[in-house]
Amino acid sequence: MMRSVLPILTVVTALVLLWYGAAISMNSKWAQDQAARAGLDLSFTELVADTWSQDRPRLPAPHQVVQELWKSTGEMALKGRAFSKRSLIFHGWITLSATMLGFVIGTGAGILLAVGIVHYRVMDMSVMPWAIASQTIPIIAIAPMIIVVLNSIGIQGLVPKAIISAYLSFFPVVVGMVKGLRSPSIDQLDLLRTYNAGTGATFWKLRLPSSMPYLFTSLKIGMAASLVGAIVGELPTGAIRGLGARMLTGSYYGQTIQIWSALIAAAILAALLVGTIGLIQRATLKRMGMQP
Amino acid sequence: MMWIVSSLVVWAAGSWVNYRLANGAFSATRLVKLAVPFLFGVTIIAVWEGLVRGLSVPHVILPPPSAIAVRFAASLDILWVDFVQTFIKGAMSGYIIGCGAAFVIAVLIDRSPFLQRGLLPVGNFIAALPIVGTAPILVMWFGFDWQSKAAVVVAMVFFPMLVNTVQGLAATDKMQRDLMATYSASYWQTLIKLRLPAAMPAVFNGLKIATTLALIGAIVAEFFGSPIKGMGFRISTEVGKLGLDMVWAEITVAALAGSAFYGAVALIEKGVTFWHPSQRG
Known part of the structure; x- marks a missing residue:
C-alpha cells in the first residue's frame, strides 16, 4: 500500500502540472488578443498570470475550479445556504437521490432476475442471451425518450431519472450475479446434495455466499452506470436542477468554470459512491472469511 | 379487445414452446439454444404490438413495432x-x-x-x-x-x-x-x-x-x-x-x-x- 503512494502522487502531480501547462497554451490567445486591443505588450509572467485567472477561460486552471467548488459548496454551507439553487450541494443531492433510487431498483430487480435465471432453465435460455447482448447496446440513447414520454403523461422530477439509472445498472448486475450464483464448483454442489439439501438451502448456504465477490464487482459497475444515467437524464428536460443541468447551462452560457466544477463534483460523488461499496465489500468479505 | 386476447395467447404459446424446448431432449443442441432466445424476442415484439393496439396506447408514448419498422x-x-x-x-x-x-x-x-x-x-x-x-x-x-x-x-x-x-x-x-x-x-x-x-x-x-x-x-x-x-x-x-x-x-x-x-x-x-x-x- 505505502509502496504505491509515491508513484501515485507523482502521477497526480504530473497530471496537475500538465493541466496548468495546457491552461497557459489554451488561454494565451485570448490573453494576447485582449492585450493587443489594449495596446499592451505582455511579458511572460503577466501572460501566465492572466491565463490562470480569466473569467471564461477555454480551460480553467485547477485552482480556479477548486475555488469555484469551495464557493459553491463549503462557503454556501457556512452561510447556511447549503440548499440554495446556486449551491452544488443542492444540485449534487438532486443527482444523488435519483442515482440511489435507480441503483436500488436496478440492482434489486437484477438480483431477482439472476436468481430466476439460475433456477429456471427456460428463463436462462430465453433471457440470458438478451441480457448479454444488451451490454453491447448504447442503452443511454433511450434516456431522452424516457424523460420526455414520462413528462408527457405527467411524471417528472426524480422518477424518470431513477428509471434510466435503474435501467443502466440492471444488466451488469444480472450478468455478474448469474456468474456469481453459478460459481460454486460441482464438488461443492455434490456435497450439499449428499447432505440432502434442497434448492432453498443450497441457495442460502452455498450459492448466495459464494456470489458475493461477483455481486460487489457488478455493484461498483452498476453504481458508476447509475450516476452516468442520472446525469444524462438531466440533460433533455431543459435542465433545471442537478449536476447534469449545471453542465448544460454552463455550456449554454460559456461558463467553463461552472462546467468543470460540476464535472469534478460528479467525479467526487462517483468516487465516494464506488468507494463506499468498496468498503462494504471489504468488511463483508472479511466477516465471511473470504479475504485475508 | 381482440388484440389484447391474441397477444396474451401469443405470450402463453411462446412461453409454452420455449418451456418445452428448454426442458426437452434437444435442449443442449445449438439450434435450440438459438431458437429459444429468438422465440422469446419474437414473442415480446408480438405482445408489444398487440398490447399497444389493444389498449390503444397513443403513438407519442409507445409506437407499435410495425410503425417503427415502417418508419x-x-x-x-x-x-x-x-x-x-x-x-x-x-x-x-x-x-x-x-x-x-x-x-x-x-x-x-x-x-x-x-x-x-x-x-x-x-x-x-x-x-x-x-x-x-x-x-x-x-x-x-x-x-x-x-x-x-x-x-x-x-x-x-x-x-x-x-x-x-x-x-x-x-x-x-x-x-x-x-x-x-x-x-x-x-x-x-x-x-x-x-x-x-x-x-x-x-x-x-x-x-x-x-x-x-x-x-x-x-x-x-x-x-x-x-x-x-x-x-x-x-x-x-x-x-x-x-x-x-x-x-x-x-x-x-x-x-x-x-x-x-x-x-x-x-x-x-x-x-x-x-x-x-x-x-x-
Whole structure:
C-alpha cells in the first residue's frame, strides 16, 4: 500500500502540472488578443498570470475550479445556504437521490432476475442471451425518450431519472450475479446434495455466499452506470436542477468554470459512491472469511 | 379487445414452446439454444404490438413495432447519414485514436514499474468516473462537428484500454520470461514474441469494453451540440417533436451498430487468441 503512494502522487502531480501547462497554451490567445486591443505588450509572467485567472477561460486552471467548488459548496454551507439553487450541494443531492433510487431498483430487480435465471432453465435460455447482448447496446440513447414520454403523461422530477439509472445498472448486475450464483464448483454442489439439501438451502448456504465477490464487482459497475444515467437524464428536460443541468447551462452560457466544477463534483460523488461499496465489500468479505 | 386476447395467447404459446424446448431432449443442441432466445424476442415484439393496439396506447408514448419498422424502411437515407456521422466519423475515429494511443502508452509505461504502480490506480479511478460529463467541454473546444465527438470517445475509451493493456502485459510468468532470457532475446524480441501475444486476451477485453463506450460517448456528445445530422442529434430533436417512431428507428440502428461492432471485435479476438482456454470449444 505505502509502496504505491509515491508513484501515485507523482502521477497526480504530473497530471496537475500538465493541466496548468495546457491552461497557459489554451488561454494565451485570448490573453494576447485582449492585450493587443489594449495596446499592451505582455511579458511572460503577466501572460501566465492572466491565463490562470480569466473569467471564461477555454480551460480553467485547477485552482480556479477548486475555488469555484469551495464557493459553491463549503462557503454556501457556512452561510447556511447549503440548499440554495446556486449551491452544488443542492444540485449534487438532486443527482444523488435519483442515482440511489435507480441503483436500488436496478440492482434489486437484477438480483431477482439472476436468481430466476439460475433456477429456471427456460428463463436462462430465453433471457440470458438478451441480457448479454444488451451490454453491447448504447442503452443511454433511450434516456431522452424516457424523460420526455414520462413528462408527457405527467411524471417528472426524480422518477424518470431513477428509471434510466435503474435501467443502466440492471444488466451488469444480472450478468455478474448469474456468474456469481453459478460459481460454486460441482464438488461443492455434490456435497450439499449428499447432505440432502434442497434448492432453498443450497441457495442460502452455498450459492448466495459464494456470489458475493461477483455481486460487489457488478455493484461498483452498476453504481458508476447509475450516476452516468442520472446525469444524462438531466440533460433533455431543459435542465433545471442537478449536476447534469449545471453542465448544460454552463455550456449554454460559456461558463467553463461552472462546467468543470460540476464535472469534478460528479467525479467526487462517483468516487465516494464506488468507494463506499468498496468498503462494504471489504468488511463483508472479511466477516465471511473470504479475504485475508 | 381482440388484440389484447391474441397477444396474451401469443405470450402463453411462446412461453409454452420455449418451456418445452428448454426442458426437452434437444435442449443442449445449438439450434435450440438459438431458437429459444429468438422465440422469446419474437414473442415480446408480438405482445408489444398487440398490447399497444389493444389498449390503444397513443403513438407519442409507445409506437407499435410495425410503425417503427415502417418508419425505419421509409427513412433509410436519413438513418444512413446519421449512422455515418455518428458511428463512422465520431465513434470509429475516436475508438481507433483512443485505443491506439492507450496501447502505445501502455507499452511505454510497461518499462517502468514506478509509473505502472502510479498509473494503474489512477487509471482505474478515472475509468470509474462519469467521463461523459466532459462532453460539453470538448464540444466547446473542438466545435460541433464529428471532431468533438471523436474527442469524447477518446477520453472515454482511453483509460479502460490502458488499464487492460498494462494488466495484459503483466500476464506472462517468470518461467516464460526466463526462457526468453536464456535464448538471449532482447527486450523487443521478448515483447513481440512473448509478451504481446500473451497480452492479447486482456487487450481484447479492453477493446470490447471500449466498443460500447465509444457509441455511448458519440451519441451523448451530440446532445450537447451537433450539426443537423447524427444519431444523438436526431434522437434529441425527434423526441422534442414527439416523433417517437423515428427515435425508436434510431435506437434500432444504434443497437444493431453496437452489436455488430462488438461482434466484429469478438470475431477478431477469436482469430488472434485461438490458443486461450476461454476460446476452446
